[in-house]
Amino acid sequence: MHNTENGYSRLVKEPTPGVAAPDLVCFSHLRWNFVYQRPQHLLSRGAQDRRVFFIEEPRTAETVGLDVTQTEPGVWVVVPLLPDGTGEETQQTLLAQLFADFAVEQYICWYYTPMAMGFTRHLTPLLTIYDCMDELSAFKNAPTRLKEREAELFERADLVFTGGQSLYEAKRGQHPNVYSFPSSVDLAHFTPARQAQAEPADQAVIPHPRLGFYGVIDERMDLELIQGLALARPDWHLVLVGPIVKINPAHLPTQPNIHYLGSKSYSELPQYLAGWDVALMPFALNESTRFISPTKTPEYLAAGKPVVSTPINDVVRPYGEKGLVQIAQDVPEFVAQVTQCLAGMDSDWLPQVDNLLQRTSWDHTWTRMKQLIDSALDTTGTTVPLPSFTVRENGFDYLIVGAGFAGSVLAERLARDSNKRVLLVDRRAHIAGNAYDHYNDAGVLIHRYGPHIFHTNAKEVFEYLSNFTSWRPYQHRVRASVDGQLLPIPINLDTINQLYGLNLSTFQVEEFFRSVAEPRSPLKTSEDVVVNKVGRELYEKFFRNYTRKQWGLDPSELHASVTARVPTRTNRDDRYFTDSYQAMPLYGYTRMFENMLSHPNISVMLNTDYRAVQQFIPFKHMVYTGPVDEYFDYCYGKLPYRSLEFKHETLDQPVFQTAPVVNYPNDYLYTRITEFKYLTGQQHPKTSIVYEIPQAEGDPYYPIPRTENAELYKRYQNLVEETPNVQFVGRLATYKYYNMDQVVAQALTIYNKIAVAK
Numbered sequence: 001m002h003n004t005e006n007g008y009s010r011l012v013k014e015p016t017p018g019v020a021a022p023d024l025v026c027f028s029h030l031r032w033n034f035v036y037q038r039p040q041h042l043l044s045r046g047a048q049d050r051r052v053f054f055i056e057e058p059r060t061a062e063t064v065g066l067d068v069t070q071t072e073p074g075v076w077v078v079v080p081l082l083p084d085g086t087g088e089e090t091q092q093t094l095l096a097q098l099f100a101d102f103a104v105e106q107y108i109c110w111y112y113t114p115m116a117m118g119f120t121r122h123l124t125p126l127l128t129i130y131d132c133m134d135e136l137s138a139f140k141n142a143p144t145r146l147k148e149r150e151a152e153l154f155e156r157a158d159l160v161f162t163g164g165q166s167l168y169e170a171k172r173g174q175h176p177n178v179y180s181f182p183s184s185v186d187l188a189h190f191t192p193a194r195q196a197q198a199e200p201a202d203q204a205v206i207p208h209p210r211l212g213f214y215g216v217i218d219e220r221m222d223l224e225l226i227q228g229l230a231l232a233r234p235d236w237h238l239v240l241v242g243p244i245v246k247i248n249p250a251h252l253p254t255q256p257n258i259h260y261l262g263s264k265s266y267s268e269l270p271q272y273l274a275g276w277d278v279a280l281m282p283f284a285l286n287e288s289t290r291f292i293s294p295t296k297t298p299e300y301l302a303a304g305k306p307v308v309s310t311p312i313n314d315v316v317r318p319y320g321e322k323g324l325v326q327i328a329q330d331v332p333e334f335v336a337q338v339t340q341c342l343a344g345m346d347s348d349w350l351p352q353v354d355n356l357l358q359r360t361s362w363d364h365t366w367t368r369m370k371q372l373i374d375s376a377l378d379t380t381g382t383t384v385p386l387p388s389f390t391v392r393e394n395g396f397d398y399l400i401v402g403a404g405f406a407g408s409v410l411a412e413r414l415a416r417d418s419n420k421r422v423l424l425v426d427r428r429a430h431i432a433g434n435a436y437d438h439y440n441d442a443g444v445l446i447h448r449y450g451p452h453i454f455h456t457n458a459k460e461v462f463e464y465l466s467n468f469t470s471w472r473p474y475q476h477r478v479r480a481s482v483d484g485q486l487l488p489i490p491i492n493l494d495t496i497n498q499l500y501g502l503n504l505s506t507f508q509v510e511e512f513f514r515s516v517a518e519p520r521s522p523l524k525t526s527e528d529v530v531v532n533k534v535g536r537e538l539y540e541k542f543f544r545n546y547t548r549k550q551w552g553l554d555p556s557e558l559h560a561s562v563t564a565r566v567p568t569r570t571n572r573d574d575r576y577f578t579d580s581y582q583a584m585p586l587y588g589y590t591r592m593f594e595n596m597l598s599h600p601n602i603s604v605m606l607n608t609d610y611r612a613v614q615q616f617i618p619f620k621h622m623v624y625t626g627p628v629d630e631y632f633d634y635c636y637g638k639l640p641y642r643s644l645e646f647k648h649e650t651l652d653q654p655v656f657q658t659a660p661v662v663n664y665p666n667d668y669l670y671t672r673i674t675e676f677k678y679l680t681g682q683q684h685p686k687t688s689i690v691y692e693i694p695q696a697e698g699d700p701y702y703p704i705p706r707t708e709n710a711e712l713y714k715r716y717q718n719l720v721e722e723t724p725n726v727q728f729v730g731r732l733a734t735y736k737y738y739n740m741d742q743v744v745a746q747a748l749t750i751y752n753k754i755a756v757a758k
């Protein structure tokens with residue numbers, strides 16, 4: 001029988017009545033009775049027709065052994081007991097003992113932690129499942145081998161489940177069978193908290209209004225936010241329930257209105273919840289929270305509590321967007337949102353909450369998982385190979401190479417607007433191309449490939465991208481370090497006055513430029529453009545050496561359009577751009593791309609060169625956004641692209657320089673230093689900067705606009721025209737020094753042509 005879900009076709013076998021389902025052996029870094037309820041809810045349901053062995057993390061004990069407890073019919077919780085120093089080999093032996101004692105023969109391995117590969121890789125399960133709940137490698141003190149082990153587990157796994165949508169999007173490129181299963185909620189356990197309950201003694205003494213949180217208190221919490229909130233509203237009481245893990249308790253905020261009540265059992269949680277006025281999710285926004293899908297969101301809501309959360313991806317989508325959870329970024333926003341919640345929620349809020357909660361249940365989740373498991377087992381218990389990425393019955397409509405702006409805009413349009421099935425591949429480990437941003441180890445949002453500032457005059461481009469992000473208004477400003485001063489660039493009235501110690505007016509500076517300019521006509525080169533306007537001296541101080549560094553060429557060897565990007569002004573406007581739309585994606589570029597690509601018709605494969613997969617994947621058309629000469633195997637020779645080395649640094653100080661970008665035309669190997677916090681608006685005690693050091697070799701970043709390159713590109717363009725089934729789009733594929741907005745506009749235009757042609 002065939003079962004088609006999300007467009008994927010899989011072989012589904014009917015289970016044979018009377019044949020016991022294979023045992024389920026689960027390896028976890030969690031305790032069965034931990035706050036984290038997922039294994040308990042899922043595997044208990046699994047135990048209805050099979051035996052389940054839940055292997056916890058080892059516990060230190062004097063003698064080696066196994067602590068085996070049957071917690072409910074069909075479920076055994078097993079704790080390996082290990083004296084300090086004994087490791088994976090002993091665990092392997094203990095596992096063999098368990099298998100012998102219980103006659104475990106036909107079994108499925110179910111992993112919550114890839115670390116367990118270390119003592120289980122010799123096993124021969126019928127099926128291997130990875131239920132991925134977190135980006136564990138982003139956690140504090142994560143074992144260094146975790147990434148390797150995860151790669152090994154991906155190789156092994158037949159099925160991968162993820163605990164939320166963001167994780168799904170992050171992992172789906174790494175395995176052909178990834179399915180998103182956000183955690184559900186035990187309504188029977190939490191809805192009683194809507195009624196008043198007997199107060200636990202430690203909470204009863206805390207005055208109202210109470211703002212509560214339960215869960216692990218670790219590096220994922222925004223402690224500054226908690227402290228700021230406590231300081232801003234000394235009349236509110238913050239109740240924090242949960243173990244303090246991995247962080248030094250001495251570093252926790254200690255305001256008298258913050259109450260740490262310690263760890264409580266799952267059964268006690270509703271009593272605490274019932275006594276709160278508002279529930280909080282004050283998570284920091286960093287690498288370790290990027291993929292979390294907090295189970296407490298539906299639990300708080302099941303208890304009927306208004307919730308205020310920082311913009312965690314999987315909280316914003318769907319809860320924030322549906323208005324069920326209030327999203328706040330900083331202390332003032334938290335104060336405002338909590339104040340509104342305390343004033344009372346709208347009458348239609350709770351019915352909407354209930355509507356959503358009714359649609360999520362652990363029973364439903366388990367049923368869907370079991371279907372997938374059964375589809376991978378045949379009647380005799382041996383595995384049927386699961387379909388690999390060639391599974392789509394008719395392949396993909398489009399193979400898109402490159403997940404930058406060009407590739408992602410086309411993927412989005414084709415999938416959403418034309419209902420095409422798209423496979424998007426990128427050889428990098430991430431989406432967003434050169435616009436990729438991420439939180440670094442210190443938690444500062446940085447742009448990996450240098451500063452990206454969004455600006456455009458094209459309303460349709462801005463409106464299109466606004467479907468996938470909110471914006472932070474931002475006007476970019478740059479200073480150039482010249483003659484020991486930091487002067488505004490583009491050159492303006494203040495630049496001239498400060499450089500020469502003058503006090504000219506706009507009118508006088510116009511006169512000044514006229515007196516120093518060397519008129520040139522036509523304006524062919526980048527030298528012509530500048531000298532024609534501001535004369536040789538300013539050209540030498542601000543443009544000549546910067547350009548030589550940046551391009552490895554003299555401005556006289558470069559097309560006029562390069563320096564023409566930077567205007568000259570006679571007023572005091574010191575903005576770098578004057579476009580009508582200037583803003584940064586509120587939660588960063590990567591988040592915006594994730595929203596763009598979140599569509600069931602789009603599959604993303606990362607770390608994949610298209611040439612490695614194009615033979616195996618049926619597709620009808622291709623969109624190519626990589627370097628055009630590479631596509632044609634450099635048959636006419638290499639097209640020059642300029643490269644850069646990005647040297648990133650994080651400094652233990654809040655501010656490094658007085659402007660977002662400082663250009664160094666005349667000194668050093670680098671052209672400019674960018675301080676990201678100016679661009680992103682992030683508040684952080686540390687700051688991150690990047691130096692850009694131009695170089696000839698390396699990743700291609702800039703097409704080099706000059707006549708001979710245009711001629712060589714023309715030859716490649718002739719080949720492009722002879723390749724009708726492939727669309728070449730973007731900065732590298734059309735060899736154009738395009739900004740982001742121009743690439744978006746180009747991709748939208750190409751899409752419109754494709755859509756009209758169909």
Ligand code: FAD
Pocket residue numbers: 401402403404405406407425426427428432433434435449450451452453454455608609610611625626627644701702729730731732738739740741743
């Ligand atoms: P890319 O973003 O380069 O995406 C192409 C993708 O294709 C890459 O991710 C690559 O890995 C992938 N790829 C290539 N070959 C293969 C293959 N064989 N198989 C699989 N994948 C492949 N623009 C602005 O508007 N404002 C700015 O402030 C700004 N600052 C910039 C600063 C720097 C340092 C740089 C380099 C560029 C800047 N830009 C800026 C320009 C902006 O980065 C580009 O316009 C935009 O990112 C181009 O998008 P794209 O999709 O054409 O290319």
Ligand code: UDP
Pocket residue numbers: 480489542543544546547550562563564565566663665
């Ligand atoms: N430029 C310069 N001095 C400056 C700024 C720019 O000579 O202080 C020239 C240089 O050739 C540079 C070009 O103007 O490559 C375009 O600058 P822009 O800031 O637009 O470059 P990008 O951000 O694309 O690197």
